[in-house]
Amino acid sequence: MNKLRFLTAGESHGKGLTGILEGIPAGLSLSSEDIDRELKRRQAGYGRGGRMKIESDRAEIISGVRWGKTIGSPISLLIENKDWKNWEQGMSSEAEHTGSIDAVTRPRPGHADLSGALKYDHKDIRNILERSSARETAMRVAIGAVAKKFLSEFGIDIGSYVIQIGSVQISNFKSQISNSEEIFQKAETSPVRCPDEEASKKMTGLIDGAVQKGDTLGGIFEVIVTGAPIGLGSHIQWDKRLDGRLAQALMGIQAIKGVEIGAGFETAKKSGSEVMDEIFYEKAKGNRQEAIGFYRETNHAGGIEGGMTNGMPIVIRAAMKPIPTLKKALRSVDIITKEPFEAAYERSDTCAVPAAAVIGEAMTALVISDALIEKFGGDSMEETKRNVAGYLEHLKNF
Numbered sequence: 001m002n003k004l005r006f007l008t009a010g011e012s013h014g015k016g017l018t019g020i021l022e023g024i025p026a027g028l029s030l031s032s033e034d035i036d037r038e039l040k041r042r043q044a045g046y047g048r049g050g051r052m053k054i055e056s057d058r059a060e061i062i063s064g065v066r067w068g069k070t071i072g073s074p075i076s077l078l079i080e081n082k083d084w085k086n087w088e089q090g091m092s093s094e095a096e097h098t099g100s101i102d103a104v105t106r107p108r109p110g111h112a113d114l115s116g117a118l119k120y121d122h123k124d125i126r127n128i129l130e131r132s133s134a135r136e137t138a139m140r141v142a143i144g145a146v147a148k149k150f151l152s153e154f155g156i157d158i159g160s161y162v163i164q165i166g167s168v169q170i171s172n173f174k175s176q177i178s179n180s181e182e183i184f185q186k187a188e189t190s191p192v193r194c195p196d197e198e199a200s201k202k203m204t205g206l207i208d209g210a211v212q213k214g215d216t217l218g219g220i221f222e223v224i225v226t227g228a229p230i231g232l233g234s235h236i237q238w239d240k241r242l243d244g245r246l247a248q249a250l251m252g253i254q255a256i257k258g259v260e261i262g263a264g265f266e267t268a269k270k271s272g273s274e275v276m277d278e279i280f281y282e283k284a285k286g287n288r289q290e291a292i293g294f295y296r297e298t299n300h301a302g303g304i305e306g307g308m309t310n311g312m313p314i315v316i317r318a319a320m321k322p323i324p325t326l327k328k329a330l331r332s333v334d335i336i337t338k339e340p341f342e343a344a345y346e347r348s349d350t351c352a353v354p355a356a357a358v359i360g361e362a363m364t365a366l367v368i369s370d371a372l373i374e375k376f377g378g379d380s381m382e383e384t385k386r387n388v389a390g391y392l393e394h395l396k397n398f
């Protein structure tokens with residue numbers, strides 16, 4: 001990210017989360033409802049734990065917006081942690097509260113706990129786990145909601161759905177690039193964001209089973225971007241390639257272990273003639289992307305060739321590992337006594353794949369917005385829109 005940049009701050013049981021987003025042009029209509037809608041989507045999903053009953057996330061816009069419109073200055077946001085009332089001393093910034101709760105000395109396998117404690121020289125693992133927690137993603141979704149609103153002004157839409165939870169996969173899975181709107185609507189009504197009703201039921205059943213066993217589940221979700229103009233990102237340098245930028249953004253979500261674009265790993269098994277998306281030309285092809293005449297009948301590339309958008313929907317999938325906080329005991333070693341123990345935890349989520357899909361949308365929106373501003377510039381929405389319109393007009397006459 002360079003034209004658009006953001007930072008988040010905040011601990012899971014601290015006072016709240018803050019975020020700053022810089023680079024959104026002036027004149028974008030923005031309200032806290034635009035953001036809260038996305039926050040609510042992230043909080044939903046079958047398999048979440050007790051914490052989500054405590055929180056009801058809302059974003060307060062602290063700066064960068066005046067009378068319902070962005071003014072070009074950094075947008076800062078605040079989300080309060082309702083759980084803070086239970087941690088006011090335990091997570092206090094004041095030295096006088098030192099030692100008010102016991103130190104955490106037992107690292108959970110699969111978490112940042114052990115490496116973080118060693119790296120930052122902490123004898124209390126809480127100083128690591130509070131920030132490594134996926135609670136932080138609430139702010140990424142809030143900031144991503146601003147990016148989504150920005151992109152919608154250019155006819156660019158982003159949605160997601162869950163393909164797999166544990167061993168249960170959508171039947172006859174084929175990337176849903178056609179009718180994506182209908183797929184997203186169905187996903188919105190599923191408790192696990194899965195548009196296939198039968199698979200959805202099996203997934204909730206699997207989650208119930210994991211709850212009983214004190215175990216957790218991961219899965220795979222897909223994010224689809226429609227309406228992105230041809231030419232976002234660039235082939236000229238490794239760090240300008242859009243697929244690489246998306247992979248980093250998605251991989252940077254807690255617990256994500258794999259990212260693929262388009263046919264991804266499947267392409268490795270096939271021959272070139274099966275994988276490439278052949279190019280056709282017909283002057284008047286209906287929608288905006290195809291109005292320039294060039295079009296494809298397949299989308300194995302997932303909308304990106306040579307690190308640039310090619311006008312087809314951008315299709316990204318991410319695999320999430322099972323959540324590492326388990327009720328079921330796992331073996332570990334106390335960092336102080338060096339004694340072995342079996343880690344058991346009371347409160348945690350069992351499955352957060354549906355929430356991760358919403359976070360995936362947010363991160364994707366930030367990368368696409370960055371690439372759009374990089375290509376078209378503009379300090380006001382009017383200017384950016386003018387620049388986009390000029391480019392699209394030029395493409396028609398190419």
Ligand code: EPS
Nearest residue numbers: 049051052132133134135138347348349
């Ligand atoms: C998380 C552990 C749980 C999750 C949390 C992420 O929180 P707690 O330890 O308070 O029970 O609920 O997720 C959120 C709070 C959230 O908003 O998504 C972890 O360790 O990563």
